[in-house]
Amino acid sequence: MNDYWVKGVDLPNLSQPPLRELTDFLTPAENVFFLRHMAAPEIDRREWRLSIGGLVEREVVLSLGDLAAMPQTRICAVHECAGHPHYPTVPVRRVANVSWSGVRLEDVLELSGIGRTAEFIWSYGADSGDYHGVSIPAYVKDLPVSQVQGHGVLLAMRMNEEELSDKHGGPVRFVVPGYYGTNSTKWLVRLELQAARSPGYFTTAMYNDRVVANGMEQLVPVWRMAPHSVIVDPVQGAVLKSDEPLTINGWAWSADEIAKVEVSTDDGKTWSGAELGPREGYAWQRFRVSWDPGSPGLYRLRCRAVDCAGKGQPESGARNSVFSIDVTVK
Numbered sequence: 001m002n003d004y005w006v007k008g009v010d011l012p013n014l015s016q017p018p019l020r021e022l023t024d025f026l027t028p029a030e031n032v033f034f035l036r037h038m039a040a041p042e043i044d045r046r047e048w049r050l051s052i053g054g055l056v057e058r059e060v061v062l063s064l065g066d067l068a069a070m071p072q073t074r075i076c077a078v079h080e081c082a083g084h085p086h087y088p089t090v091p092v093r094r095v096a097n098v099s100w101s102g103v104r105l106e107d108v109l110e111l112s113g114i115g116r117t118a119e120f121i122w123s124y125g126a127d128s129g130d131y132h133g134v135s136i137p138a139y140v141k142d143l144p145v146s147q148v149q150g151h152g153v154l155l156a157m158r159m160n161e162e163e164l165s166d167k168h169g170g171p172v173r174f175v176v177p178g179y180y181g182t183n184s185t186k187w188l189v190r191l192e193l194q195a196a197r198s199p200g201y202f203t204t205a206m207y208n209d210r211v212v213a214n215g216m217e218q219l220v221p222v223w224r225m226a227p228h229s230v231i232v233d234p235v236q237g238a239v240l241k242s243d244e245p246l247t248i249n250g251w252a253w254s255a256d257e258i259a260k261v262e263v264s265t266d267d268g269k270t271w272s273g274a275e276l277g278p279r280e281g282y283a284w285q286r287f288r289v290s291w292d293p294g295s296p297g298l299y300r301l302r303c304r305a306v307d308c309a310g311k312g313q314p315e316s317g318a319r320n321s322v323f324s325i326d327v328t329v330k
């Protein structure tokens with residue numbers, strides 16, 4: 001029984017399981033973090049419709065039955081929250097790895113056609129309301145059309161082979177594998193093709209990182225996931241026995257495949273390469289390293305991942321900065 005989520009009680013706006021609950025390759029639904037920015041909408045599944053408009057060749061409206069009758073695809077993908085939009089440099093390590101099933105975005109866009117001048121796809125959720133004093137007409141996200149084609153984007157109706165729950169955005173949500181969770185619009189009701197980025201609050205004011213390159217400040221949308229890794233066994237504060245073989249286990253992921261994970265057991269003074277599992281689809285990759293601490297004491301364990309393009313994790317001050325825990329060896 002998990003105590004961070006109580007069924008039947010008013011939906012809280014955030015739930016996050018402790019890392020010790022994340023030891024399985026596929027995260028069970030009850031251990032998948034949950035998040036929303038505004039009040040959760042009420043959706044009648046019989047009345048639900050998805051409209052596709054904007055710069056399309058023809059407007060399309062689909063019901064749940066229409067989607068269910070189309071070819072279904074399953075994809076395994078890591079699901080990571082980018083963190084609080086007001087504090088983009090604070091790592092929250094809010095992550096899960098799940099399988100999503102539903103209809104490919106390409107198949108739906110085939111029905112509507114893509115207008116010649118369309119550059120962005122906007123996705124609308126059914127939720128609206130107050131967000132920290134700002135009135136939001138609808139949760140809207142955007143992505144370049146060129147980046148979503150051929151990348152497994154789904155209109156998901158199932159999570160881990162079960163009907164998508166209300167709290168995870170049912171009946172249908174957008175799923176953008178390899179991109180931060182904020183792009184995977186829950187309670188999806190409309191897709192729009194447009195020539196420019198959306199002027200919505202969550203695409204302009206929030207979820208844009210200020211990055212300084214060549215002395216110039218640039219705004220970089222929070223789209224593709226950066227390399228990240230966490231240790232899930234042992235966990236923070238664990239008391240371990242030195243006379244038993246010890247293994248440090250964790251997960252690493254990024255928009256691209258992870259090529260290397262290193263672990264330090266001396267607070268970053270020395271690092272050793274971990275055994276790294278393969279990448280399946282867009283899933284996270286397992287890593288492990290055996291550890292002989294030698295003597296009892298207090299140890300700070302850290303891990304860091306590098307993707308196949310050579311991109312790693314910053315030491316501090318980023319949503320994906322290097323993770324650490326303290327454990328005691330007796």
Ligand SMILES: Nc1nc2c(c(=O)[nH]1)N[C@H]1C(S)=C(S)[C@@H](COP(=O)(O)O)O[C@H]1N2
Pocket residue numbers: 032033034035036037038080081082124125126127139167168169180181182183184185186187
């Ligand atoms: N409609 C809608 N979609 C949304 C959000 C939201 O507030 N409204 N939150 C986003 C954020 S920031 C994250 S991290 C994920 C969380 O998905 P989950 O609750 O299923 O884990 O949904 C995204 N999609």
Ligand SMILES: [Mo]
Pocket residue numbers: 035080081082083181182
């Ligand atoms: Mo998020």
